[in-house]
Amino acid sequence: METKSYKEYLKNITTFVFDIDGVLTNAQVLVTNEGELLRSMSVKDGFVMKFALDKGYNMCIITGGNNQGAKKRLEDLGISDIFMKRHQKLDTFLEYQQSKGLKTEEILYMGDDILDIPPMKHSGLATCPQDAAPEVKAVANYISHLKGGEGCVRDVITQVLKVRGDWEF
Numbered sequence: 825m826e827t828k829s830y831k832e833y834l835k836n837i838t839t840f841v842f843d844i845d846g847v848l849t850n851a852q853v854l855v856t857n858e859g860e861l862l863r864s865m866s867v868k869d870g871f872v873m874k875f876a877l878d879k880g881y882n883m884c885i886i887t888g889g890n891n892q893g894a895k896k897r898l899e900d901l902g903i904s905d906i907f908m909k910r911h912q913k914l915d916t917f918l919e920y921q922q923s924k925g926l927k928t929e930e931i932l933y934m935g936d937d938i939l940d941i942p943p944m945k946h947s948g949l950a951t952c953p954q955d956a957a958p959e960v961k962a963v964a965n966y967i968s969h970l971k972g973g974e975g976c977v978r979d980v981i982t983q984v985l986k987v988r989g990d991w992e993f
């Protein structure tokens with residue numbers, strides 16, 4: 825795989841699997857006096873996620889966290905496959921793949937930290953944000969020029985949709 829450009833894998837992708845923290849959000853949490861943790865997500869990512877869903881792409885979220893606000897935001901975009909508090913991400917990834925009957929080469933994964941490395945190695949196209957951990961960047965087929973929470977999700981989705989003729993803009 826290392827010898828090919830990642831672009832050759834875009835045309836096979838029907839399914840996107842994303843981590844939340846550091847991918848759909850930036851790598852920061854704002855801690856309030858009450859101990860609440862606030863995150864920010866890109867509305868530009870959200871728009872394109874919904875657009876891809878409407879085009880028939882599969883969208884799956886696997887996170888080690890349990891942030892209900894982020895979950896509600898993603899549900900509101902129309903995503904139903906959201907798996908929270910999953911620290912063995914590969915197990916969840918393989919269960920999801922099997923439940924949907926997906927081939928490995930159909931699945932693009934984007935993660936930013938160590939827990940994402942096992943599913944990245946089992947996906948057809950392993951991607952990460954610009955500010956991912958160095959160990960993650962080392963196994964990624966594609967490193968976005970954009971950071972977590974700042975459009976990296978939109979970057980990979982639009983690349984796939986353009987190659988597959990689903991981006992009419």
Ligand SMILES: [Mg+2]
Nearest residue numbers: 843845846936
């Ligand atoms: Mg993360």
